[in-house]
Amino acid sequence: MQKMRRAFFVEARDISNRMELLAIAEQSGLPIDVIRTSVDSGKAHASICSNMYKSVELGVKSSPTLIFNEGRQKLSGNVGYRIIEANIRELLENPAGQQSWC
Incomplete structure (x- = not known):
């Protein structure tokens, strides 16, 4: 690219x-x-269409958008790396059955 x-x-x-x-x-x-x-x-075009459909389905309205936690969590726009890191760390370190802070 x-x-x-x-x-x-x-x-x-x-x-x-x-x-x-x-x-x-x-x-x-x-x-x-x-x-x-x-x-x-047509495989390349189908892939692009699939990505576009998925973005509509997930409600992506801006770029960049990071989607975590099966679509329950979105970070959009100019988000600092510390915010991204905190969210990923919370998802990775969160014990099963416990509420996430994200």
């Missing part, structure tokens, strides 16, 4: 063009045949 962003924003390459995308992917050492097969079969 970083190379795609660089190609678009810095090098002014047309990343909407499939051949350009494949060239960037190839330069990045990605498996071009796998990418072509995934796009041509």
Whole structure:
């Protein structure tokens, strides 16, 4: 993704063009045949649609959004790393059957 962003924003390459995308992917050492097969079969598009459906289902309204605890907990926007760490630590260290502070 970083190379795609660089190609678009810095090098002014047309990343909407499939051949350009494949060239960037190839330069990045990605498996071009796998990418072509995934796009041509519709599998790549289906995956994107699935992700979009899931985001609607989970109520994701901004980016980034971190979802924990089977969707019961959301951190959205510009959240500090200490807040993220505290939430993850609480989920990992919380004994079974006990209420979470998150």
